[in-house]
Amino acid sequence: MSDLPKLEISRRGVLAGTAVTAVLTGNPALGAHPTPTQGEAAPPMPVRFTVNGQDQRLSLDPRTTLLDALREHLHLTGTKKGCDHGQCGACTVLANGRRINACLSLAVMHEGDEITTIEGLGTPEKLHPIQAAFVKYDGYQCGYCTPGQICSAVAVLDEIARGVPSHVQADLMAAPRPTNLELRERMSGNICRCGAYSNIAEALAEVVGPAAAGAKA
Amino acid sequence: MRAFTYERAKDPIAAARAVAERPGAKFIAGGTNLLDLMKIEVETPTHLVDVQDLGFDRIEPTPEGGLRIGALVTNTDLAADARIRRDYAVLSRAILAGASGQLRTKAPTAGNLLQRTRCPYFYDTNMPCNKRQPGSGCAAIGGYSRPLGVIGVSKACIATFPGDMAVALRVLDAVVETVDAAGHRRAIPIAGFHRLWGDTPQQDTVLCPGELVTAVTLPRPLGGSHFYEKVRDRASFAFALVSVAAVIQPDGTGRAAFGGVAPRPWRVEAADLLLPQGAATVTARAFQGATPTRDNAFKLPLATRALAAVMAQAASRTKA
Numbered sequence: 239m240s241d242l243p244k245l246e247i248s249r250r251g252v253l254a255g256t257a258v259t260a261v262l263t264g265n266p267a268l269g270a271h272p273t274p275t276q277g278e279a280a281p282p283m284p285v286r287f288t289v290n291g292q293d294q295r296l297s298l299d300p301r302t303t304l305l306d307a308l309r310e311h312l313h314l315t316g317t318k319k320g321c322d323h324g325q326c327g328a329c330t331v332l333a334n335g336r337r338i339n340a341c342l343s344l345a346v347m348h349e350g351d352e353i354t355t356i357e358g359l360g361t362p363e364k365l366h367p368i369q370a371a372f373v374k375y376d377g378y379q380c381g382y383c384t385p386g387q388i389c390s391a392v393a394v395l396d397e398i399a400r401g402v403p404s405h406v407q408a409d410l411m412a413a414p415r416p417t418n419l420e421l422r423e424r425m426s427g428n429i430c431r432c433g434a435y436s437n438i439a440e441a442l443a444e445v446v447g448p449a450a451a452g453a454k455a
Numbered sequence: 456m457r458a459f460t461y462e463r464a465k466d467p468i469a470a471a472r473a474v475a476e477r478p479g480a481k482f483i484a485g486g487t488n489l490l491d492l493m494k495i496e497v498e499t500p501t502h503l504v505d506v507q508d509l510g511f512d513r514i515e516p517t518p519e520g521g522l523r524i525g526a527l528v529t530n531t532d533l534a535a536d537a538r539i540r541r542d543y544a545v546l547s548r549a550i551l552a553g554a555s556g557q558l559r560t561k562a563p564t565a566g567n568l569l570q571r572t573r574c575p576y577f578y579d580t581n582m583p584c585n586k587r588q589p590g591s592g593c594a595a596i597g598g599y600s601r602p603l604g605v606i607g608v609s610k611a612c613i614a615t616f617p618g619d620m621a622v623a624l625r626v627l628d629a630v631v632e633t634v635d636a637a638g639h640r641r642a643i644p645i646a647g648f649h650r651l652w653g654d655t656p657q658q659d660t661v662l663c664p665g666e667l668v669t670a671v672t673l674p675r676p677l678g679g680s681h682f683y684e685k686v687r688d689r690a691s692f693a694f695a696l697v698s699v700a701a702v703i704q705p706d707g708t709g710r711a712a713f714g715g716v717a718p719r720p721w722r723v724e725a726a727d728l729l730l731p732q733g734a735a736t737v738t739a740r741a742f743q744g745a746t747p748t749r750d751n752a753f754k755l756p757l758a759t760r761a762l763a764a765v766m767a768q769a770a771s772r773t774k775a
């Protein structure tokens with residue numbers, strides 16, 4: 239990865255360009271901009287939390303979502319803005335180890351929290367096992383939803399380990415198992431418009447181990 | 456989004472006072488419904504009072520043999536609690552059928568109960584909507600009404616309460632506990648918590664301004680088999696077209712409440728008594744006086760079929 243020539247054009251630059259066309263065609267979907275604000279701003283508020291283990295102190299308009307704080311203020315642009323309404327999951331991050339939609343949370347609500355984003359899970363040299371599995375199984379096409387998919391998947395495996403039940407579990411009292419059916423249900427808050435779902439399920443199956451994933455729910 | 460100021464409340468009465476004394480102030484819990492609506496300026500609070508530090512985050516036994524669920528227990532933690540899974544499985548099932556893993560982690564009990572309707576015109580600020588802007592009219596009447604209500608609706612508004620958790624709470628006869636700015640406490644049976652719209656669809660519940668939800672209590676367990684059958688346009692992460700929460704006893708008696716059909720979880724106790732006579736008899740009584748539109752009339756047979764499916768499962772469990 240690191241010996242590739244550095245590309246002058248970033249994904250962000252491309253998206254900023256295409257957002258104009260998206261507006262012209264009346265399609266608000268590519269919302270890589272901060273949430274529009276109107277009226278006089280309230281005085282900025284201080285907020286302190288850690289992101290990927292690093293202490294961060296910010297002074298923010300209270301309207302700033304956690305997602306905009308990460309992307310626009312801390313320049314951690316790995317976390318993506320898809321729908322900005324909790325419907326697509328592209329903005330999924332971990333707050334104190336639990337997955338949330340960063341778009342539907344105010345940054346000032348996270349005083350004292352520990353936030354983990356895709357940048358905090360692995361590095362190009364040392365990928366997180368779920369990142370490595372996504373690469374191996376092509377768990378994406380355009381890659382826009384991928385950071386959210388991976389953060390969500392990290393939390394899904396933790397939820398299964400902690401015994402959090404799911405809609406598809408036949409016996410609510412039994413310990414959940416990471417079957418294909420379970421993984422698909424638990425990942426349903428992450429939409430992939432390229433339709434890489436089956437590859438994502440295969441990537442996760444590899445991470446949980448063939449014995450667990452192959453079992454019927 | 457309109458500008459607002461923000462505070463994190465440290466005690467319940469101070470929180471209630473902060474909202475009651477300031478027109479335009481609102482509580483915020485998980486924020487997953489309120490911020491969604493603030494982004495499109497359907498909601499325009501001028502001040503937010505964050506309730507996350509108020510400590511209502513436990514599930515405790517009551518002296519009556521039931522459970523008291525703190526208003527801040529998240530949907531994920533509530534559905535996963537071993538006592539809920541064992542004794543109130545209909546509640547775990549209903550929560551798990553709703554929203555996504557991310558949203559359930561963020562949203563607590565109180566926010567879920569107070570989520571607003573998903574009527575598409577309520578979300579579209581270019582369209583008339585009595586609920587959003589009282590007196591402006593209702594674009595859904597004569598418009599696109601497929602997801603909307605078939606019973607308990609009014610000439611002013613035909614929207615539904617969209618949530619799943621509350622439908623299970625209705626079948627369990629839960630009680631919502633509140634405190635206001637003066638420190639007065641109220642216990643509101645879930646049956647009367649959400650309003651029928653009438654002429655004032657802008658008001659979703661019987662809560663007064665600044666009245667803070669502190670807990671939801673469940674009576675003693677009912678026993679029986681518990682079901683939440685949700686029919687929706689995709690297999691996961693979609694609101695209900697119709698849902699049925701039911702507790703069925705081995706002798707075929709029981710209770711059933713319906714979601715996705717009315718301004719509140721819809722349960723008619725007189726219809727419950729007809730359960731041994733089959734699903735069609737129950738829904739004929741429960742939906743007596745229904746006023747569906749051409750586009751959502753399908754919800755009536757769908758409710759019957761969903762209940763029939765539940766009753767068939769209950770019967771096969773009894774046999775097994």
Ligand SMILES: Cc1cc2nc3c(=O)[nH]c(=O)nc-3n(C[C@H](O)[C@H](O)[C@H](O)COP(=O)(O)OP(=O)(O)OC[C@H]3O[C@@H](n4cnc5c(N)ncnc54)[C@H](O)[C@@H]3O)c2cc1C
Binds near residue numbers: 323490563568620
């Ligand atoms: C994409 C998407 C899909 C969804 N799908 C489903 C679904 O299938 N089924 C379902 O049931 N739900 C679904 N939901 C709704 C979700 O369950 C709600 O958004 C959530 O439960 C709201 O909880 P919250 O704490 O985040 O509420 P908030 O947004 O914080 O608050 C909601 C309302 O409650 C008030 N409030 C909060 N706490 C208190 C309190 N203690 N006392 C008094 N008032 C209070 C607030 O002022 C506000 O008016 C979905 C949401 C999204 C975004």
Ligand code: SF4
Binds near residue numbers: 583585595596611656
């Ligand atoms: S049904 Fe209710 S929420 Fe929908 S447009 Fe009419 S008044 Fe508004």
